[in-house]
Amino acid sequence: MKLILVIDILGTIAFAISGVLTAMNKRLDPFGILIIAFVAAVGGGTLRDILINSPVEWMLNLTYVYVIFGSLLFAVIFRKRLGYFRKSLFLFDTIGIALYTIVGVEKGIAAGFHPIICVALGTMTACFGGVLRDILCNDIPIIFRKEIYATACIVGALVYFLLLKTRIPLDFIVIISGATVITVRLLAVYFKLSLPSIYRNDELE
Amino acid sequence: MKLILVIDILGTIAFAISGVLTAMNKRLDPFGILIIAFVAAVGGGTLRDILINSPVEWMLNLTYVYVIFGSLLFAVIFRKRLGYFRKSLFLFDTIGIALYTIVGVEKGIAAGFHPIICVALGTMTACFGGVLRDILCNDIPIIFRKEIYATACIVGALVYFLLLKTRIPLDFIVIISGATVITVRLLAVYFKLSLPSIYRNDELE
Amino acid sequence: MKLILVIDILGTIAFAISGVLTAMNKRLDPFGILIIAFVAAVGGGTLRDILINSPVEWMLNLTYVYVIFGSLLFAVIFRKRLGYFRKSLFLFDTIGIALYTIVGVEKGIAAGFHPIICVALGTMTACFGGVLRDILCNDIPIIFRKEIYATACIVGALVYFLLLKTRIPLDFIVIISGATVITVRLLAVYFKLSLPSIYRNDELE
Numbered sequence: 001m002k003l004i005l006v007i008d009i010l011g012t013i014a015f016a017i018s019g020v021l022t023a024m025n026k027r028l029d030p031f032g033i034l035i036i037a038f039v040a041a042v043g044g045g046t047l048r049d050i051l052i053n054s055p056v057e058w059m060l061n062l063t064y065v066y067v068i069f070g071s072l073l074f075a076v077i078f079r080k081r082l083g084y085f086r087k088s089l090f091l092f093d094t095i096g097i098a099l100y101t102i103v104g105v106e107k108g109i110a111a112g113f114h115p116i117i118c119v120a121l122g123t124m125t126a127c128f129g130g131v132l133r134d135i136l137c138n139d140i141p142i143i144f145r146k147e148i149y150a151t152a153c154i155v156g157a158l159v160y161f162l163l164l165k166t167r168i169p170l171d172f173i174v175i176i177s178g179a180t181v182i183t184v185r186l187l188a189v190y191f192k193l194s195l196p197s198i199y200r201n202d203e204l205e
Numbered sequence: 206m207k208l209i210l211v212i213d214i215l216g217t218i219a220f221a222i223s224g225v226l227t228a229m230n231k232r233l234d235p236f237g238i239l240i241i242a243f244v245a246a247v248g249g250g251t252l253r254d255i256l257i258n259s260p261v262e263w264m265l266n267l268t269y270v271y272v273i274f275g276s277l278l279f280a281v282i283f284r285k286r287l288g289y290f291r292k293s294l295f296l297f298d299t300i301g302i303a304l305y306t307i308v309g310v311e312k313g314i315a316a317g318f319h320p321i322i323c324v325a326l327g328t329m330t331a332c333f334g335g336v337l338r339d340i341l342c343n344d345i346p347i348i349f350r351k352e353i354y355a356t357a358c359i360v361g362a363l364v365y366f367l368l369l370k371t372r373i374p375l376d377f378i379v380i381i382s383g384a385t386v387i388t389v390r391l392l393a394v395y396f397k398l399s400l401p402s403i404y405r406n407d408e409l410e
Numbered sequence: 411m412k413l414i415l416v417i418d419i420l421g422t423i424a425f426a427i428s429g430v431l432t433a434m435n436k437r438l439d440p441f442g443i444l445i446i447a448f449v450a451a452v453g454g455g456t457l458r459d460i461l462i463n464s465p466v467e468w469m470l471n472l473t474y475v476y477v478i479f480g481s482l483l484f485a486v487i488f489r490k491r492l493g494y495f496r497k498s499l500f501l502f503d504t505i506g507i508a509l510y511t512i513v514g515v516e517k518g519i520a521a522g523f524h525p526i527i528c529v530a531l532g533t534m535t536a537c538f539g540g541v542l543r544d545i546l547c548n549d550i551p552i553i554f555r556k557e558i559y560a561t562a563c564i565v566g567a568l569v570y571f572l573l574l575k576t577r578i579p580l581d582f583i584v585i586i587s588g589a590t591v592i593t594v595r596l597l598a599v600y601f602k603l604s605l606p607s608i609y610r611n612d613e614l615e
Contacts, residue, residue: 026550031560046461051251051261056461059527117264131341136541138550140231140343150236256456256466322469336546345436345548355441 008103009067011096014089015041016071019133024079026137036133037072043129048104048121052111090189097126098181101153102174105160119157126153126181148188156181213308214272216301219294220246221276224338229284231342241338242277248334253309253326257316295394302331303386306358307379310365324362331358331386353393361386418513419477421506424499425451426481429543434489436547446543447482453539458514458531462521500599507536508591511563512584515570529567536563536591558598566591 019040023033042058049056058064104125108118127150134141160177168176224245228238247263254261263269309330313323332355339346365382373381429450433443452468459466468474514535518528537560544551570587578586 028550032551035560050255050460051264053258053260053463055463059461059523062524062526065526113264114267116267116270135340135545136551138343138548140233141237141341150240255460256469258463258465318469319472321472321475340545343548345438346442346546355445 007095007099009063010092011099012041012064012067013071014092014096015129016068017075017089018093018130020072020075020079022133022137024076028137030076033076034072036136037075038068039136040129040133041068041071043132044100044104044125044127045129047128048107048125051124052107052113052121054107054111094182094185097149097153097185098156098178100126101156101181102160102178105157105177115161119154119161122157122160123150123153126150148184152181152184152188155184212300212304214268215297216304217246217269217272218276219297219301220334221273222280222294223298223335225277225280225284227338227342229281233342235281238281239277241341242280243273244341245334245338246273246276248337249305249309249330249332250334252333253312253330256329257312257318257326259312259316299387299390302354302358302390303361303383305331306361306386307365307383310362310382320366324359324366327362327365328355328358331355353389357386357389357393360389417505417509419473420502421509422451422474422477423481424502424506425539426478427485427499428503428540430482430485430489432543432547434486438547440486443486444482446546447485448478449546450539450543451478451481453542454510454514454535454537455539457538458517458535461534462517462523462531464517464521504592504595507559507563507595508566508588510536511566511591512570512588515567525571529564529571532567532570533560533563536560558594562591562594562598565594 016037019037020033022040023036026032028036042064045058046056101122104122105118107125108121113121130149131141156177159180160173163173163176221242224242225238227245228241231237233241247269250263251261306327309327310323312330313326318326335354336346361382364385365378368378368381426447429447430443432450433446436442438446452474455468456466511532514532515528517535518531523531540559541551566587569590570583573583573586
C-alpha cells in the first residue's frame with residue numbers, strides 16, 4: 001500500500017516535470033507552465049474517470065495537487081540542472097506509466113468493463129496526459145510519432161489479463177505486469193526500438 | 206433494425222478509414238494511426254454521451270472496437286489502392302454522418318433536451334470525430350474551413366423536428382431526414398457548393 | 411439576481427465575439443465561426459460541469475444559445491466596425507471573467523470540493539473557453555503566453571475564500587472578489603504588467 005503510494009507520487013512528479021520542461025521549451029509564462037504540468041500529470045486519469053463516469057480523482061485527493069506544485073517549483077528553480085536528473089526522470093516516468101496503466105486497468109475492471117476496454121483505459125491513463133500536454137503546446141503528440149511508449153502499456157495490460165486466468169495471487173499479477181511495462185519500455189529505449197514502419201522507403205518523399 | 210446496424214457499421218468503417226488516411230498522411234506510427242482511427246470513428250458519440258451524462262457507447266458494445274480494428278488492418282494493407290475505393294468511402298462517410306446525426310438527435314430527445322440542443326447533439330455526433338482527428342494531427346479542423354458538411358447534418362436534424370410535428374410515422378421521419386442529410390451533402394459536393402463567404406474580395410489579402 | 415443575469419449575458423456576448431473575431435482572423439467559414447463562438451462562450455462552464463459531474467448548463471438553459479447566435483450575427487454584420495467597440499468588448503470580457511470565476515467557485519463549493527479545487531474550477535470556468543478557442547484555431551492558447559488574465563481570476567477566487575472566513579455577508583463577498591478580478595485585470599493591462607519572466611535574458615535566443 002505504502003509502496004504504491006510512493007510510486008504513484010514519483011510518477012506524478014515525473015509527469016509534472018515533463019510538462020514543465022515542454023512548457024518552458026515553448027517559453028510559456030508561469031501560469032502556462034503550471035497548467036501544462038497539471039495537465040501532463042492528471043490528464044490521463046481525468047479522461048479515464050470521465051469516461052467511466054467516476055468522480056475525478058485529483059479533485060478529491062489533494063495530494064496530487066501539492067505534489068504537482070512542488071514539482072513545478074523544483075523544476076523551475078533547478079531548470080539549468082535538470083540535465084543531471086534526466087536519467088532519474090526517465091526512470092520515474094517509466095515507473096509512472098507502469099503504475100498508471102495498472103491503476104487504469106483495475107478501475108476499468110471494478111467498473112465492470114470488458115478486458116479490451118480495460119486495456120484501453122489503462123493505456124489512456126498512462127499516456128493521455130502526455131497527449132494533452134503536446135496538444136496544448138501545439139505539437140503533434142510525441143507518442144504518435146516515435147518510441148515504444150503506449151505499446152509498453154498495452155503489453156503490460158495484456159499480461160495482467162493473461163495472468164488473471166492463472167492462480168497467481170493478485171499482488172504478484174500487479175508486480176509482474178508492472179514489471180512488463182517497465183521492461184518493454186527500457187528495452188525499447190536501450191535498443192532504440194520503434195514500431196515497425198508501415199511506410200516503405202520508396203514512399204518516403 | 207438490421208439495416209440500421211449495417212449502416213452504422215459502414216459509417217464507422219468510413220470514419221475509421223478517414224482517420225487512418227489522415228494519420229498516414231502525417232506519417233504517424235502504427236499506434237498513432239490506431240488512435241486517430243479510433244478517435245475519428247467514436248469521438249463524436251463519446252462527446253455526446255459525456256455531455257448528456259449517458260454511458261459511453263463504444264465502451265459497452267465491442268462491435269465498434271472490432272470494426273475499427275478491421276478497418277485499420279484493411280486500410281493499412283490496401284493503402285496503395287485506397288484511391289480505387291475513394292468513391293465508396295465518400296458514400297459510406299455520407300451515409301455515416303446521416304445516421305450519426307439521427308442517432309444523436311434521438312438520444313437527445315430521449316434524454317429530454319430542447320430541439321435546438323438535440324440538433325446540436327446530432328451534428329456533434331456526426332462531425333466531432335473528424336474535428337478531434339484534425340486537432341490531434343495538428344490541423345485546423347477541415348469542417349471549419351470548407352465544404353457543406355456540418356450544414357447537411359443541421360438541415361437533416363431540422364427536417365427531423367419539422368416532420369415530428371406532422372403525423373408521419375417515426376420510421377419514415379428517420380428515412381426522410383437521413384435522406385436529406387445525404388442529398389444536401391451529395392448536391393453540395395457535386396455542384397462544389399460551399400457556405401457563402403462572409404469575406405468580401407477586397408478583404409482577402 | 412437581475413444584475414447577475416445581465417452581467418452573465420454581457421460576459422457571454424464578450425466571449426462569443428472574441429470567438430468570432432479569432433475565427434474570422436483564420437478565415438473560417440460561417441459554420442466554423444459559429445462553433446468557435448460557441449466554444450469560446452460555453453467551453454469553460456462545460457468543462458467545469460463535466461468535472462464536477464453536474465448537468466451541463468447551456469444544454470438546459472437556452473438563453474446562452476440565443477445570446478451566442480445574436481452575438482454572432484452582430485459581430486459578422488458589424489465586423490468592419492468592431493474596432494469602435496474594442497473598449498466595450500474588453501470591458502465585457504473583464505466583467506465576464508470576474509463573474510464566471512465566481513460562478514465556478516460557488517458551484518465547486520456547492521458540490522463540496524476543497525477550496526483549492528474551487529479556485530481551479532473558478533479559473534477554469536473563466537479561462538477554458540478561450541483555451542479551447544485557440545486550440546481549435548491551431549494557436550498556442552494566448553493565456554499561456556501573455557497578460558495577467560488567469561492570474562486575475564485566481565487572485566479573485568482566493569479573495570473570495572479569505573472573505574468567507576470573515577463575517578462579511580455573502581453578497582458583499584461576491585461583489586468584492588468580483589471587483590478584485592476586474593481591478594487586477596485592468597491594472598495589469600493599463601500598466602502592461604505580465605507575470606515575471608522566469609527566463610533570464612541570456613536564456614532568450
